[in-house]
Amino acid sequence: MNLTEQRCTACRPGAPRVSAAEIAELHPQIPAWQIIEVEGILRLERQFRLRDFREAIAFTVRVGEEAEAEGHHPALLTEYGTVKVSWWTHAIAGLHHNDFVMAAKTDAIAAQMGTV
């Protein structure tokens, strides 16, 4: 089952972070995302380009709706013509399988909306 079709699972402190082997398997499914480290915590990050500010807000709202539906919440940096989306799991201070699921769902929203 590809990532886009998966749902987030409940995630509590103590849940396992993704292993290096899992990252090697999952990252190719969301190749446009960078794995970056911010204050010692790994995140998935991708910047999307939109036509203008209004479209950027619309994209933020759509990703926000998906986040609410899955109970897993990103950081969204919305500016004129761009939205930078970051996924990580606060409860485990790192990357969980859920973050890869949400990144794939974010890509699907971008494809639907026709980001530039």
Added chain:
Amino acid sequence: MNLTEQRCTACRPGAPRVSAAEIAELHPQIPAWQIIEVEGILRLERQFRLRDFREAIAFTVRVGEEAEAEGHHPALLTEYGTVKVSWWTHAIAGLHHNDFVMAAKTDAIAAQMGTV
């Protein structure tokens, strides 16, 4: 006339940045905002606390509507329970009177919405 009642004026490259004297006059009208420097460019920045993710998105949308109405656009970092708003003027790579007007309007939206 206080800042909240003012409108943004057209701003082009070459328009004047606010002077130190103007900053000294305007900043006390938006005391919760910090003046920070990012990559050599001054910005106004304030973090707002909201109840949850849904409220953070709602606040982002409201500030976005005001930005569209005035034709002046911020950076909005939306996370669970917080929105960090940054105003500066790309065309002059610094702070314009407009940024103080928009910061005051952002405070007014926060007061209306009852941020925590």
